[in-house]
Amino acid sequence: MSAITGVGAYAPRFRISAEAFEEAWGQFHAAGVTEKAVPAADEDALTMGYEAATRALEAADVDAESVDWLAFASSRPPAAEEDLTARLGAMLALSESATRQLFSGSTRAGTRALWAGLDALEADATTALVVAADAPQGDPDDGIDHAAGAGSAAFVLEREGPAEIVDRAEYAAPYPGTRFRDTGDDETQGLGITQYDRQAFTETIGGAVSGLEIDPEPDAAAIQSPDGKLPYRAAGAAGVGTDEIQAAATVHELGDTGAASVPLSLATALADGDDSVLGVSHGSGAGADAVVVSADGDVPTVTALEGAEPLSYAEYLRQRGVVTTGPPSGGGAYVSVPSWRRSLPQRYRLEAGRCSECDALSFPPEGACDDCGALAEYDPIELAGEGTIEAVTTISQGGAPPEFAEQQAQSGDYAAAIVALETDGGDETVSAPAMGTDADPDAFGVGDRIETTIRRVYTQEGVTRYGFKVRPAEQ
Amino acid sequence: MRDAYLVGAGQSDYGAFPSESYRSLFRTAFDAATDSVPKGLEADDVDEAVIGNLGVGGRQLGLSGPAVTEHVGLDGVPTTRVENACAASGFAVRQAVQAVKSGMADVVLAGGFEIMSDMSSDATKYWLGVSGETEWERLSGTTFSGVYAQMASVHMEQYGTTREHLSRVAVKNHANGAKNPHAQLGFECSLEDAQSAPVVADPLNLYHCCPTSDGAACALIVSEDVVDEYTDDPIRVAGIGAGSDTVGLFQRDTYTGIPASQRAGEQAYEMADVDPDDLDFAEVHDCFAIAELLAYEDLGFCETGEAGRLIESGATEIGGDLPVNTSGGLKSKGHPIGATGAGQVVEAYKQLSGKAGERQVENPTRGLTHNVGGSGGAAVVHVFEKEQEVSA
Numbered sequence: 001m002s003a004i005t006g007v008g009a010y011a012p013r014f015r016i017s018a019e020a021f022e023e024a025w026g027q028f029h030a031a032g033v034t035e036k037a038v039p040a041a042d043e044d045a046l047t048m049g050y051e052a053a054t055r056a057l058e059a060a061d062v063d064a065e066s067v068d069w070l071a072f073a074s075s076r077p078p079a080a081e082e083d084l085t086a087r088l089g090a091m092l093a094l095s096e097s098a099t100r101q102l103f104s105g106s107t108r109a110g111t112r113a114l115w116a117g118l119d120a121l122e123a124d125a126t127t128a129l130v131v132a133a134d135a136p137q138g139d140p141d142d143g144i145d146h147a148a149g150a151g152s153a154a155f156v157l158e159r160e161g162p163a164e165i166v167d168r169a170e171y172a173a174p175y176p177g178t179r180f181r182d183t184g185d186d187e188t189q190g191l192g193i194t195q196y197d198r199q200a201f202t203e204t205i206g207g208a209v210s211g212l213e214i215d216p217e218p219d220a221a222a223i224q225s226p227d228g229k230l231p232y233r234a235a236g237a238a239g240v241g242t243d244e245i246q247a248a249a250t251v252h253e254l255g256d257t258g259a260a261s262v263p264l265s266l267a268t269a270l271a272d273g274d275d276s277v278l279g280v281s282h283g284s285g286a287g288a289d290a291v292v293v294s295a296d297g298d299v300p301t302v303t304a305l306e307g308a309e310p311l312s313y314a315e316y317l318r319q320r321g322v323v324t325t326g327p328p329s330g331g332g333a334y335v336s337v338p339s340w341r342r343s344l345p346q347r348y349r350l351e352a353g354r355c356s357e358c359d360a361l362s363f364p365p366e367g368a369c370d371d372c373g374a375l376a377e378y379d380p381i382e383l384a385g386e387g388t389i390e391a392v393t394t395i396s397q398g399g400a401p402p403e404f405a406e407q408q409a410q411s412g413d414y415a416a417a418i419v420a421l422e423t424d425g426g427d428e429t430v431s432a433p434a435m436g437t438d439a440d441p442d443a444f445g446v447g448d449r450i451e452t453t454i455r456r457v458y459t460q461e462g463v464t465r466y467g468f469k470v471r472p473a474e475q
Numbered sequence: 476m477r478d479a480y481l482v483g484a485g486q487s488d489y490g491a492f493p494s495e496s497y498r499s500l501f502r503t504a505f506d507a508a509t510d511s512v513p514k515g516l517e518a519d520d521v522d523e524a525v526i527g528n529l530g531v532g533g534r535q536l537g538l539s540g541p542a543v544t545e546h547v548g549l550d551g552v553p554t555t556r557v558e559n560a561c562a563a564s565g566f567a568v569r570q571a572v573q574a575v576k577s578g579m580a581d582v583v584l585a586g587g588f589e590i591m592s593d594m595s596s597d598a599t600k601y602w603l604g605v606s607g608e609t610e611w612e613r614l615s616g617t618t619f620s621g622v623y624a625q626m627a628s629v630h631m632e633q634y635g636t637t638r639e640h641l642s643r644v645a646v647k648n649h650a651n652g653a654k655n656p657h658a659q660l661g662f663e664c665s666l667e668d669a670q671s672a673p674v675v676a677d678p679l680n681l682y683h684c685c686p687t688s689d690g691a692a693c694a695l696i697v698s699e700d701v702v703d704e705y706t707d708d709p710i711r712v713a714g715i716g717a718g719s720d721t722v723g724l725f726q727r728d729t730y731t732g733i734p735a736s737q738r739a740g741e742q743a744y745e746m747a748d749v750d751p752d753d754l755d756f757a758e759v760h761d762c763f764a765i766a767e768l769l770a771y772e773d774l775g776f777c778e779t780g781e782a783g784r785l786i787e788s789g790a791t792e793i794g795g796d797l798p799v800n801t802s803g804g805l806k807s808k809g810h811p812i813g814a815t816g817a818g819q820v821v822e823a824y825k826q827l828s829g830k831a832g833e834r835q836v837e838n839p840t841r842g843l844t845h846n847v848g849g850s851g852g853a854a855v856v857h858v859f860e861k862e863q864e865v866s867a
Contacts, residue, residue: 393628416617416625432725
């Protein structure tokens with residue numbers, strides 16, 4: 001048997017309402033979605049995956065070092081070719097020898113990753129981490145884009161635990177054209193053949209559920225939600241009532257979260273203490289996975305799904321880069337990709353150095369000691385990801401380096417601070433410059449407490465660089 | 476060691492000049508400098524040239540020194556380019572003084588130049604951030620306006636310095652620059668203007684930031700052995716000091732002062748055997764309004780934390796106890812990066828030789844120049860002193 005021992009879930013802080021769309025378009029094409037989450041300009045599936053994964057590890061109280069199997073699932077990974085699990089694993093401080101798998105191709109990717117994790121535990125893995133994150137995107141006048149939300153969920157799987165996976169089954173049948181994105185395209189499309197699309201949805205969901213050996217009789221049903229209506233149309237096929245679907249639904253507040261849809265609903269149901277949960281995904285192609293989770297009502301979860309900031313439709317277009325022109329043409333100071341890579345222990349894991357001569361901390365740990373000036377070796381020490389603002393400014397338009405011109409066009413003014421980052425326990429600090437994120441620049445003042453997270457820093461030569469930023473500490 | 480003397484200095488106008496090249500601007504400055512020497516100085520007299528420059532917009536990254544000296548007929552003269560960001564030509568002057576003092580040269584041209592206006596605003600952005608700490612500081616989203624704004628945030632928090640204090644720096648320097656025909660922004664501004672301008676990097680607004688500029692400046696440094704061939708009213712380089720520091724602000728122990736400036740100032744005062752009280756004027760590096768206030772403290776014009784009160788008192792206005800940035804400073808006169816340090820020496824020369832026109836300080840005998848690279852990764856200070864007779 002395999003079990004979920006920790007759950008993490010995350011959604012960006014921005015929300016846009018159905019009314020804002022109606023105001024802009026005269027109508028809103030995503031039935032049943034009242035509002036949806038919008039990723040900030042410095043977020044993507046990888047950073048949202050990191051947010052959920054750190055929370056799942058925290059919930060399960062599992063050391064990153066002990067994770068021996070990692071999966072990352074997204075229908076829209078930020079790079080079409082390049083295995084992002086290497087970066088995600090490094091951000092999470094996983095062992096370099098941990099198995100890594102990437103799942104994509106449809107909105108079913110999240111449950112495919114769960115499948116592979118369960119298979120791995122049945123083989124020789126002991127601690128698996130399944131991360132699903134997504135932010136679908138379509139043409140601005142298309143229903144897929146109107147529904148497109150954002151969010152992520154992650155699960156720590158072990159052989160025993162409070163939420164056992166008691167049954168699973170899958171089903172596939174060919175249904176081309178319901179939802180697709182051709183190679184090189186940026187926007188997901190569908191032909192919009194209403195009855196055909198519904199048949200693909202209900203047939204695969206029904207097929208997967210009828211393959212289950214047990215009759216789940218769930219308290220909550222986490223059904224794939226391309227919009228706020230379709231999952232309810234599949235109630236009969238899934239053998240559940242609409243109340244059970246509603247109990248686990250996230251689509252009404254977060255929108256279509258793609259490959260993270262069923263994982264997010266499953267996480268929500270477990271966080272709510274539901275004992276029996278049926279999860280059924282659907283991915284175009286088409287296929288479906290059904291999974292039954294039996295919980296003892298006490299599954300450790302850490303979630304951050306609350307929306308804090310409403311956006312107008314114009315702000316929504318800016319945040320998503322629809323109406324901005326991209327970075328300025330280049331020249332001048334430049335950090336090469338190899339230079340950036342050398343700094344990853346600092347960017348991802350806040351690795352400072354302790355001077356072997358005087359014991360003072362240096363960040364980054366290179367060159368002569370900032371304190372005693374000795375050209376000594378540094379012993380690596382990971383900082384705790386919390387600290388205090390020592391100096392801060394708000395960078396207004398025109399004040400940003402060119403690397404950040406596009407981000408500023410998308411998301412506006414930002415805070416840039418020098419922060420005193422603490423060691424575990426907070427006895428010592430070392431200073432580092434850091435960009436503010438996840439809050440208005442006004443929320444950053446000298447003396448304020450901060451915590452670190454990982455975000456997109458900038459993209460140059462087509463390569464997105466990720467690294468730590470700071471946000472106001474959770475109270 | 477031999478004494479070194481400043482016998483002439485001149486500059487081009489600072490501003491945006493689509494019809495000028497970096498070489499033509501340098502020639503204007505060179506001609507102005509040689510013309511200013513009381514008994515005249517010929518190109519043939521020059522033994523050595525040291526030229527400050529950052530990047531010329533990226534079009535002459537190598538050998539930009541000889542590229543301008545050969546243009547003014549100094550081909551054959553050993554020429555070295557000095558790059559210390561915004562302190563490039565302040566350090567060029569220092570190198571010139573060292574060459575003279577060491578006995579290697581009798582007449583040295585110290586100059587600087589920059590062209591910053593003839594490129595797209597995008598391309599300019601790529602140049603402006605290049606002298607900060609690139610991998611961490613810049614990639615946390617700051618250029619210099621952001622880094623100096625961070626310093627201001629702490630100074631305000633610790634010492635009660637206000638936005639109005641910052642704006643008063645702009646008002647004073649514009650009032651001075653309005654009297655300088657070479658100034659780029661040679662107009663007066665009201666305190667209200669200087670407080671209501673658009674924010675660049677909070678708390679710094681547009682009036683708290685210097686412009687980008689084209690321009691060139693030259694100074695002529697000679698030895699005590701030849702000074703009487705050029706002037707009967709010698710101005711001695713009485714003190715020189717310099718310092719360097721971590722390029723990134725976050726690596727320093729203090730954010731409310733510039734240690735390199737403090738070291739440079741202390742050395743220069745000690746060598747000149749003077750105190751800040753002995754100065755009659757000072758040209759300090761006011762790339763941002765907070766930088767002038769930090770300079771007041773770093774150079775001992777007031778106690779730590781008192782700079783806001785000092786600007787408010789009017790003591791640093793022309794007619795006050797210690798006029799600062801009579802030229803208009805970087806704020807009003809302009810800041811063509813590589814030319815700025817030499818340009819400050821031009822103002823010192825004009826003040827000490829009584830040629831500062833409407834902005835002339837009454838009978839000065841001693842003035843200071845203070846030039847900072849980046850946010851304090853390098854700083855250089857000179858004290859110039861008028862002598863009545865050369866001590867031979």
